[in-house]
Amino acid sequence: MNIKVVCSLVLALGISFNANAEKIAVLGVQQALLASEAAADFRAKLKSEFAKDEQKVLDLEKQVKAAREKIAKNKDLVSKEELKKLKIQFQKVFAEYQRSGQALQQKRMEREQAFIQEMKPRLDKVIRGLIEKEGYDAVIAKQATLFAKKELDITPKVVELLNKQ
Template sequence: MFRSLILIVGLVFSFNAMAEKVAALSVQQALMNSKAAEAYRDKLSSEFSSEQKQLSDLKAQVKKIQDEIKKGQDTQSKEVQDQQRVQFQKAYGEYQRLGQALQQKQRQREEEFLKQMRPKLDVVIRSLIESGDYDMIVSKEATFYVKPELDITAKVVELLDKQ
């Protein structure tokens, strides 16, 4: 037991001696905060604008039908109420289907963007390591706490934007 404790303490001290320049990086945040990501989001926004409009129109239609159902609960016949409920269910189902399809398309396009940007990010990280600025770069998401001065995400975004 005592030997293991000495070994662990020794490893910790040797690790600290070896890795003096440690930094943390949020890869996803760096990629998504870059100018390339902003331009890509703008492109997607214009590309999906007609589908977004259609989704917005469906949402308004669903709300209108829902309001009509509430208004007519006491005054309309059961048949009319049933028709409105069916109409509501159809419109709401279409709204959900279109919304999910649009979200999936957007996720796929975001993944494509991340794959496209990954080689550029790798070049930036490699250049930081080769410059001798850092002995170790760890994933910010894999840490419990990182001092703000050790977070190089903003620096990586800046370097990505220069490429």
């Protein structure tokens, strides 16, 4: 297709969309979910749940830095055997640090996904109710819009309704 045909189609779709849709809104679904009180409670719960794991990763990070500094300081002062032992020790601590950090990140992602799955029915119910109540003809994802007037954004309304549930 050439550019003129594509532009004509886009223009025609835009005109027909405007002719048929009288009430349009934009919604930041993820933004609404993350701004809810449930999300704030979840973040607090997650923080306390993973506090020990986070502290372990921080302690390992300190050990890695200390081992690296020890190698740098003693590089020219110790035998090759001793330097080799220091490097092996560093590699072990660094590997444990990476493994623990990745495990923590994986656990967090799994918990976040579970939270989103748990919230999805509530969020869908709130959105459907708002669409029916307000009579929207179209609700467009905020991320997909180039520009929308602030008055068209129903994200704050969705947050408010989510918090009431």
